[in-house]
Amino acid sequence: MKNKRIGIIGAGPSGLAQIRAFEALQDQGYAMPEIICFEKQDNWGGMWNYSWRTGVGKYGEPLHGSMYKYLWSNGPKECLEFSDYSFDEHFKKPISSYPPRPVLFDYIQGRIKKSNARDYIRFDTCVRWVNFDEDTKKFNVILDDLKINKTYSEELDYLVVASGHFSTPNMPYFKGIENFPGTVMHAHDFRGADQFKDRNILLIGSSYSAEDIGVQCYKHGAKSVTLSYRTNPIGIDWPEGIKEFPLVTHFKGETAFFKDGTTENYDAVIMCTGYQHKFPFLPDELRLKTKNNLFPDHLYKGIFFNQLPQLIYLGMQDQYYTFNMFDAQAWVARDFMMNRLTLPTEAERRLDIDRWLERNDQLEGSLDNVDFQSDYIKDLLSLSDYPHFNVDRVAQMFKEWLQDKEDNILTYRDKTYQSVVTGTVAAQHHTDWMDELNDSKERYLYEAEEEEMISDR
Ligand code: FAD
Numbered sequence: 001m002k003n004k005r006i007g008i009i010g011a012g013p014s015g016l017a018q019i020r021a022f023e024a025l026q027d028q029g030y031a032m033p034e035i036i037c038f039e040k041q042d043n044w045g046g047m048w049n050y051s052w053r054t055g056v057g058k059y060g061e062p063l064h065g066s067m068y069k070y071l072w073s074n075g076p077k078e079c080l081e082f083s084d085y086s087f088d089e090h091f092k093k094p095i096s097s098y099p100p101r102p103v104l105f106d107y108i109q110g111r112i113k114k115s116n117a118r119d120y121i122r123f124d125t126c127v128r129w130v131n132f133d134e135d136t137k138k139f140n141v142i143l144d145d146l147k148i149n150k151t152y153s154e155e156l157d158y159l160v161v162a163s164g165h166f167s168t169p170n171m172p173y174f175k176g177i178e179n180f181p182g183t184v185m186h187a188h189d190f191r192g193a194d195q196f197k198d199r200n201i202l203l204i205g206s207s208y209s210a211e212d213i214g215v216q217c218y219k220h221g222a223k224s225v226t227l228s229y230r231t232n233p234i235g236i237d238w239p240e241g242i243k244e245f246p247l248v249t250h251f252k253g254e255t256a257f258f259k260d261g262t263t264e265n266y267d268a269v270i271m272c273t274g275y276q277h278k279f280p281f282l283p284d285e286l287r288l289k290t291k292n293n294l295f296p297d298h299l300y301k302g303i304f305f306n307q308l309p310q311l312i313y314l315g316m317q318d319q320y321y322t323f324n325m326f327d328a329q330a331w332v333a334r335d336f337m338m339n340r341l342t343l344p345t346e347a348e349r350r351l352d353i354d355r356w357l358e359r360n361d362q363l364e365g366s367l368d369n370v371d372f373q374s375d376y377i378k379d380l381l382s383l384s385d386y387p388h389f390n391v392d393r394v395a396q397m398f399k400e401w402l403q404d405k406e407d408n409i410l411t412y413r414d415k416t417y418q419s420v421v422t423g424t425v426a427a428q429h430h431t432d433w434m435d436e437l438n439d440s441k442e443r444y445l446y447e448a449e450e451e452e453m454i455s456d457r
């Protein structure tokens, strides 16, 4: 196995899960294959590695990050916990169920810092192009070392694409927007609510980004927040100051016109209109072409490119489950690459894909979606030795979370959940989420008693 060369594109949660999966096998006494992970940023963590930049990175590459200041987990951490590295093990004390971004970033790093994972990663290295040689059955990967501006290539037996799919904006056009006098941006470039204080803002979209950016701006002092939906509204009982309209038809100056005849003036428009699965480094025949959904076509077990299973995709699904799903996928992918798992024939794989696609087509809303992805996780867990966790309990937590958000979008992050890995019940955060304007790790881990002692002095 030592002579097999495995390439991983991206050192975000998915790419790191792949490295971790190999290390878990090494801990059992197996030899590691040769692994090279290519990461175009100068650090790991993918989306969780916050950048203040927008547009391009320091070497002129499209900027990957879409995360922003004051971003707090949008689901309970108990639903994403690594089953081989608990929050308790990392933080040594119970923490709340909805930590801010720097705290989750710290957790992601904690597991991988304990090993030699960094040695496998080439940072500031961008994958430019991939060829597959039908004769040698190897990938030829063309890379740019961004730091020294040098192009070179590597030959690989397996290629794991873990480059994420929430980075390239889907940016629709609305008539007249070219003359809108205020800010127009995509959620990808949103870096914090500060600039929208005292402004009237319009968010187009009705999914996670619209909901969260809308609520963040409300929390940090926007004058008014309007969400505009294409298909369905989020439809919850919004607090005064946030409202939902049907889709914008066009703009005239600073005025937006909506489908129901309403008009309103705005200072800024933020397109929360989702992202494109974009793989500019893959040729047509190897490229995954899909919309954001729970079961992209052509991927056996949501992982193996059916026409060429040596090409592996991680984390390409729309996500309820995140870190633990990437782990479950990476463990299965590892076993295939290590000849511990044999795949059925291409035709049999196709039938399996079709069964999932058929069910995916019949899903009827969020509760159904949660059950679908939970069953998918169970299927993955049955294929490898990734430590099992109580998926049904996690599914239940997702459903409670959906209800919590519906009950009160401003307080759902104050709720606490119980870990399925350790049984620990989350701590109540020292400050209500709506009153907490500081998202730093230091502030988050600060004990409330310490704060009281300081203010008493
Ligand atoms: P990414 O994290 O996107 O990492 C992909 C990596 O690939 C990046 O480091 C990138 O630099 C690298 N890369 C890409 N192209 C190349 C190339 N050509 N060459 C070399 N390297 C390359 N999930 C949650 O669980 N909870 C949340 O609260 C949450 N909030 C989110 C908020 C926002 C605004 C967004 C956009 C996503 C959020 N997510 C959340 C989902 C998030 O995408 C996942 O948690 C996770 O980051 C996905 O991991 P990944 O490794 O698949 O992709």
Ligand code: NA7
Pocket (backbone or CB within 6 Å): 074, 166, 170, 172, 187, 204, 205, 206, 207, 208, 209, 210, 229, 230, 231, 232, 247, 272, 273, 274, 275, 292, 319
């Ligand atoms: P999503 O979840 O893919 O949602 C995209 C939204 O954008 C969805 O509401 C779409 O409406 C809407 N959309 C897409 N195209 C248009 C056009 N042309 N006009 C109007 N509305 C449109 O992306 P998000 O950014 O919200 O979430 C992605 C990740 O970021 C997620 O994992 C979070 O954790 C953070 P539709 O319902 O299709 O009509």
